[in-house]
Amino acid sequence: MFLKLFSLSLIIGFGFLGSALNFEIPTNSELFLMEQAEERVTKKPFGLYVSPSDSPVSPERFSGYHTGVDFEVFEDERDVEISIHAICEGKVRFVDWVSGYGGVLIQDCIFDGLPVTVLYGHLQPSSIPYKIDELLQKNQMIGVLGEGFTRETDGERKHLHLAIHRGEQLEFKGYTFSESGLESWLDPLFLF
Numbered sequence: 001m002f003l004k005l006f007s008l009s010l011i012i013g014f015g016f017l018g019s020a021l022n023f024e025i026p027t028n029s030e031l032f033l034m035e036q037a038e039e040r041v042t043k044k045p046f047g048l049y050v051s052p053s054d055s056p057v058s059p060e061r062f063s064g065y066h067t068g069v070d071f072e073v074f075e076d077e078r079d080v081e082i083s084i085h086a087i088c089e090g091k092v093r094f095v096d097w098v099s100g101y102g103g104v105l106i107q108d109c110i111f112d113g114l115p116v117t118v119l120y121g122h123l124q125p126s127s128i129p130y131k132i133d134e135l136l137q138k139n140q141m142i143g144v145l146g147e148g149f150t151r152e153t154d155g156e157r158k159h160l161h162l163a164i165h166r167g168e169q170l171e172f173k174g175y176t177f178s179e180s181g182l183e184s185w186l187d188p189l190f191l192f
């Protein structure tokens, strides 16, 4: 079994050697979502309840429990390109413009042996070079943040909404009406 796998990997390895040389993607390396990721979670952590009358963000047009984590940009980054990188290895499931987010990429991943979908929201649509079924490596760049208060972010401030939904089904909800609805999601900060 081991020998079979070994020779198979050799064949695959040689077959893809040419193209593999063009990409320098470290595997098994520390997670790199974006520069200073942890310092950016300052407004909307996972599970926070918001409404138009009570939110750390103003104006707020959503209500419910936050299904993801928001990573903010710093004051001097309004006009700076902020690159976003995949948090795991897995195929692209969805790329398009979505109401409430602007540019969105959703990726299939496996955590602890269980399938999840990972949603990256408020990306600049034209910066995402991938199509459905393309395999992304962990830490591979997937695009840059969309410009705030434009169609790229569907009118939201410049930031990343990162959400991990349990199972293989695509789910776009940024908020759930009930707190128990959060059980279908994971707090992405467990990765950091």
Ligand SMILES: [Zn+2]
Binding pocket: 044, 066, 068, 069, 070, 160, 161, 162, 174
């Ligand atoms: Zn969010």
